[in-house]
Amino acid sequence: VTPVLFFAFSAIVLGGAFGVILARNPVHSALFLVVSLIAVAGFFLMLDADLVAVVQIIVYASAIVVLFLFVIMLLGVDRRESFEEPHRLQRPMAFGLGVLLVVEVLVLAGRHWVTGEHSTRGALNDPAGGNVHNLAARLFTDFIWPFEITAVLLVIAVVGSVVLARRSNQSPDATPTPNDVPSAERG
């Protein structure tokens, strides 16, 4: 059953990816992206990554794609895009570089793809816990410092997007708070 599932998911992942880059309407691209991401979650399930698969669906296929669709609708850019390319050489060069990239990565992936120490951070399927328990134990012990840094990163991202998405013609001085001196009096 595993090979059948693998090839089915591969077809869905790659088909969805082609849909993303070939669909003319950005909304269709976003929906193809969901298809591709959910099939990747299927791969994760086949690779004993239960928690990662669920998080992939919740965070990627739901939250991030909904954010994309929200921005598409907000900006009203859900119309067909012309595929005219101002730079004549860009498209042939893109395909050439793509072929080069896939050959390069496949050569690298085809040999020595699994070397080094096994299970340095603990085995995948610890009989004591299971995948979720195992991941959480690593995340809150060995990886606690990167974990805290991601918290800081998320705060920076939230503050940064609020600052960026604020209307640019509305300067901070335009809406004085009660304890703020109006800009005219400040001289």
Next chain:
Amino acid sequence: MTITPAYYLTVAALLFTIGAVGLLIRRNTLVMFMCVELMLNAVNLTFVAFAKALNDVGGQVIVFFTLVVAASEVAVGLAIIVAIFRRRPDATADDVDLLKG
């Protein structure tokens, strides 16, 4: 036939390449962002495949950090796109080649 990690790595390589080519051939900034997401997903798939091959849970932990970085990147990137589109409604990636707005 058995599915070895090399199969997963091959799919991840193809997915990464499709994302990279899409990033080069599309001019809509939103679709370019989706292509970046495809490339990040290919990398996640590689990490999880190696986690399975090496029987090491560290590869799956890294995926969480990739997810967080992807989420922050999308939030900030979409805010930048909203700010650009507010000023020029028809902007494509070729129109915003200057840092000055």
